[in-house]
Amino acid sequence: MIYTLTLNPSLDYIIQLNSFEEGRVNISNSEHKLPGGKGINVSQVLKNLGHESVALGFLGGFTGDFIHVELLKQNIKCDFIKLEGDTRVNVKMKSGNVETEINGNSPEISQDKKEELFKQLETLKDGDILVMAGSVPLSLESDIYKKIMAGLPTGVKVILDTKGKALGEAVKSGPYLIKPNHHELEELFDIKIQNKNEMIEYGKKLQKLGAKNVAISMAGDGAFLITENSVYFGNVPKGIVQNSVGAGDSMVAGFTAGISEGLNIETCFSMGIAAGSASAFSKNLCTLSEVKKLLKDIKIEKIN
Structure with missing residues (x-):
């Protein structure tokens, strides 16, 4: 089984x-609410790609109830831990070509x-995949x-997508795959x-x-995959970018779907880029x- 963990x-x-x-x-022209994280x-x-998962993490208040209901509508299995405070609200405002974000603070986690x-996580079994993704709430330690x-x-098998101190500490525990983007890589090493x-x-x-494996996404410039024995480069297919939110998460999901299907890591990488x-x-x-539709336009090149 695939499990996803969203702490924040x-x-x-x-x-x-x-x-x-x-x-x-x-005055807004349009507005809509979505479960985020x-x-x-x-x-x-993963659900869109035909794979079941169980969503784990912390939810609270009327905002948490909204997220839970929306995921159930999509037939996504949930096993969230209930908090007293309200799950945060992140406002994403789009005006012309300019996007502005205001991210709220998470509730206290005791x-x-x-x-x-x-x-809860002790009940996972050999062969399960755990995707841990996102920032760490202020009330939890960075490690x-x-x-x-x-x-x-x-x-x-752990797939990790986070940044900063959380990534720097967790990488020492040997995750199967991490997926920093190039900005997060620069931030981590301060270069x-x-x-x-x-x-x-x-x-x-x-x-x-x-x-064990490191995938580095570089937006429109493609992505690298560094495995135990090889380095691969994958191009990004041509297209018009309409929404950057969720692209990195989709890459993780595509990669995870390939892993759960038992595909070789190059094919998983290609699926991640396509997603x-x-x-x-x-x-x-x-x-x-x-x-x-996009898979056929992605070429994976082995770097000597």
Whole structure:
């Protein structure tokens, strides 16, 4: 079974305006609400690709209830831990070609709720896949992903998509795959990467720290995959970017789908790029037909 863990979910409130004037009353053209959070996005894309998953994490209040109901409408299995406070709201405002985000703070997660999560994860079994994705709430320690991995049963395959201190700590516990983008790679090592050779160099440093496989996404410039024995480069197919939100999560979902099907890692990489691109070229998270359409345009090159 595939499990996704979202420690810091959100209700995403998306507003479209013709124009925005600071300090004035602005009227929206359209608005809609979506369940948000990287792990939750992965579960939604997996469902679109024909794969079942169980969404785990923390939800609270009326905003948490909204997320739970919306996921159930999509027939996504959920086993969230209930909090007293309200799940945060993230506002994403689009005015012309400009996007502005205001991200809320997560509710307090108590020690007993954290322990409940650890007990829940102890029930996973050999062969299960756990996708841990997203930021860490302020009320949890930055090395929480590392601690979670230390307590997992043997044989659980971990896919990790986070950044900063959380990534730096968790990579030491040997996740099967991590997926930083090039900005997150620069932030982690506090450097400015000048070329693709340096991208590979720092990706390999993450591998030496413990990650078995490292996928580095570079938006329209393609992606690298560094495995135990090889380095691969994959191009991004041509298309018009309509929405950057969820593209990275879709890449993780595509990769995860391939792993669960037992495909070789190059094919999983190709599926990840296709899913990420399909979501970027769509107003919503990608569908299976959109991913299949793009797969034929992706070429995976082995780098000597």
